[in-house]
Amino acid sequence: MPEVLDAQSVERELSGLSGWARDGDTLTRTWQLKGFSGAVQVANVVAYVANRLNHHPDIRVHDYNQVTVTTTTHDSGGITANDVRLASSVNAALAVAE
Numbered sequence: 001m002p003e004v005l006d007a008q009s010v011e012r013e014l015s016g017l018s019g020w021a022r023d024g025d026t027l028t029r030t031w032q033l034k035g036f037s038g039a040v041q042v043a044n045v046v047a048y049v050a051n052r053l054n055h056h057p058d059i060r061v062h063d064y065n066q067v068t069v070t071t072t073t074h075d076s077g078g079i080t081a082n083d084v085r086l087a088s089s090v091n092a093a094l095a096v097a098e
């Protein structure tokens, strides 16, 4: 079971995760797309990455053109390296789409 990261480690990791922020025991990022279908496409990319990593965030499509991804490690009860890896992998996958 991965170790929960201390606050200093979370902040250090966030410096390399463009667009992501800490919210309590989670890492979160919101994208604003052109429209609803764009938001759903992004949600599907995130879902694909999550399944490949076997690490599953909450994915919320909302306000017509926005997607908010929120990740925490349920097995550990906080933010771990698995959440950092998911955030980094999602950023890499979506950078291709930009």
Ligand SMILES: C[C@H](O)[C@H](O)[C@H]1CNC2=NC(N)=NC(=O)C2=N1
Residues within 6 Å of the ligand: 054, 055, 056, 057, 071, 072, 073, 074, 075, 076
């Ligand atoms: C058995 C399976 O590997 C575990 O339940 C995985 C699945 N996906 C997961 N996703 C998240 N966000 N946290 C977990 O602890 C987790 N554990």
